[in-house]
Amino acid sequence: MSADQGAAGPYSRRLRQLHLAIATLIMSLAFTGLVFYFRKSLGLGDAKITLMTIHSFIGYALVAAIAWRLWLGFRGREPDRFSHALTGPQNFQKLFAGAQGRRHRFRFAGRSPLSRLIATVLYAAVFFNIGTGLIRAGTDLYFPPFGPFVLHYITAPGETPSVAAVKAGKVDKVRAEQIKEFKLPVGKVHLYGGLFILFLATVHASGALVTEWSAPADKAARGRARLMLFGPGKTRRPL
Numbered sequence: 001m002s003a004d005q006g007a008a009g010p011y012s013r014r015l016r017q018l019h020l021a022i023a024t025l026i027m028s029l030a031f032t033g034l035v036f037y038f039r040k041s042l043g044l045g046d047a048k049i050t051l052m053t054i055h056s057f058i059g060y061a062l063v064a065a066i067a068w069r070l071w072l073g074f075r076g077r078e079p080d081r082f083s084h085a086l087t088g089p090q091n092f093q094k095l096f097a098g099a100q101g102r103r104h105r106f107r108f109a110g111r112s113p114l115s116r117l118i119a120t121v122l123y124a125a126v127f128f129n130i131g132t133g134l135i136r137a138g139t140d141l142y143f144p145p146f147g148p149f150v151l152h153y154i155t156a157p158g159e160t161p162s163v164a165a166v167k168a169g170k171v172d173k174v175r176a177e178q179i180k181e182f183k184l185p186v187g188k189v190h191l192y193g194g195l196f197i198l199f200l201a202t203v204h205a206s207g208a209l210v211t212e213w214s215a216p217a218d219k220a221a222r223g224r225a226r227l228m229l230f231g232p233g234k235t236r237r238p239l
């Protein structure tokens with residue numbers, strides 16, 4: 001464990017690095033996903049497969065970062081555990097108790113019931129989109145983990161399952177049609193999931209920044225955004 005991990009502040013260096021990585025990867029996925037969606041208007045119609053491949057590679061990087069976060073959340077140091085970052089039934093009571101009165105608004109800023117709720121819904125939506133994204137990467141690009149099964153399913157009987165065979169048209173037409181019918185609604189919910197994630201990420205990031213700027217100076221909430229982004233070294237006021 002590095003010295004910084006035990007240093008002042010609620011977030012370890014590893015958690016801060018992971019937050020930066022996860023936030024950057026999610027925003028890159030939203031960006032490349034939207035470029036993919038508007039590819040024709042952007043004059044990138046011919047780059048469909050390239051755009052999809054770039055987006056999927058970023059998706060695999062996100063899977064790795066989330067796996068690391070899960071490990072920290074369940075097996076890591078106490079402050080990195082999910083019990084300190086996500087929501088539970090007792091937090092809902094605090095959420096409503098905290099809504100009474102203006103001065104209470106900032107009491108829970110940072111690791112507040114509201115920020116925990118948003119982080120929980122954000123993670124749930126990200127898990128969902130990873131699932132639907134991996135399915136589409138399997139059905140469109142034959143990428144793992146589902147791609148090999150799709151290839152096996154649609155390649156014509158007697159042919160060795162491979163991307164080359166499928167591209168050469170050696171497919172079982174009925175099965176290929178079944179996969180097409182299955183993947184269309186999955187792509188649709190992936191798109192809506194992506195837009196929802198973009199919305200939540202914007203609410204979360206602006207909430208964190210607005211709280212930082214508007215919290216009264218005497219409140220412990222002040223400095224959380226800077227602590228998450230820059231660590232204890234660059235905050236003006238240690239907690």
Ligand code: HEM
Nearest residue numbers: 022023026085110111115119122201205208209224225228
């Ligand atoms: C200016 C930008 C941002 C700031 C200042 C910021 C700040 C923070 C802070 C202070 C927390 C900790 C909340 C707590 O104590 O429970 C947090 C958590 C989190 N943020 Fe951000 N954030 C920013 C951008 C983003 C973006 C763009 C995403 C992408 C979706 C994101 C995803 C998350 C997630 C998933 C968590 C939960 C962290 C955990 O695993 O414990 N953040 N953020």
Ligand code: HEM
Nearest residue numbers: 029030033034037056059129130133134136137187191194
């Ligand atoms: C937070 C995570 C993600 C966001 C915000 C996101 C966003 C998007 C968006 C907006 C599109 C365009 C949808 C359309 O044109 O109909 C898209 C398409 C796509 N995404 Fe993602 N994505 C995410 C994760 C992933 C992951 C993890 C993978 C796979 C490893 C993936 C694979 C794909 C593929 C193959 C497509 C093109 C097929 C389709 O239209 O569904 N995505 N994504």
